[in-house]
Amino acid sequence: MHRVALGLLSLFVAATLAEDVSAADVRQGETLAKRWCATCHVVASDQRHPTGEAPPFSSIGRTPDLDASKLALFLLLPHPHMPAMTLSRLEAADLAAYIVSQGK
Numbered sequence: 001m002h003r004v005a006l007g008l009l010s011l012f013v014a015a016t017l018a019e020d021v022s023a024a025d026v027r028q029g030e031t032l033a034k035r036w037c038a039t040c041h042v043v044a045s046d047q048r049h050p051t052g053e054a055p056p057f058s059s060i061g062r063t064p065d066l067d068a069s070k071l072a073l074f075l076l077l078p079h080p081h082m083p084a085m086t087l088s089r090l091e092a093a094d095l096a097a098y099i100v101s102q103g104k
């Protein structure tokens with residue numbers, strides 16, 4: 001039952017996210033990444049080593065099949081190994097766009 005609800009929620013969020021993602025602001029995403037993600041992830045090419053085992057954004061951005069909408073959705077759902085971040089949909093879209101730009 002829970003899984004079905006989560007699946008439906010994901011579908012709904014994914015549909016509305018597509019709009020946010022197309023209007024995403026990469027520079028805003030960079031600012032957010034440096035503020036919230038850089039303690040664990042290498043978020044920019046000029047950054048020195050972080051602590052922990054989080055994958056660098058440049059490699060996340062190169063993951064096949066992981067486009068900005070999927071990334072934004074991932075960031076909005078709770079997941080293991082990462083602290084619960086309460087990002088708005090727009091912040092998630094900005095971050096996703098930034099991560100994708102780092103993979104180029």
Ligand code: HEC
Nearest residue numbers: 033036037039040053054055060063074081082083085095
């Ligand atoms: C406290 C440390 C920590 C912070 C802060 C953190 N992460 Fe992570 N993140 C991780 C770890 C560890 C993993 C790897 C999880 C795994 O392998 O299961 C991860 C995985 C990810 C993944 C999935 C990569 C993949 O290929 O599946 C994404 C995307 C991601 N993080 C984005 C972010 C973003 C964006 C932020 C900032 C808003 C952030 N993380 C902040 C520790 C962190």
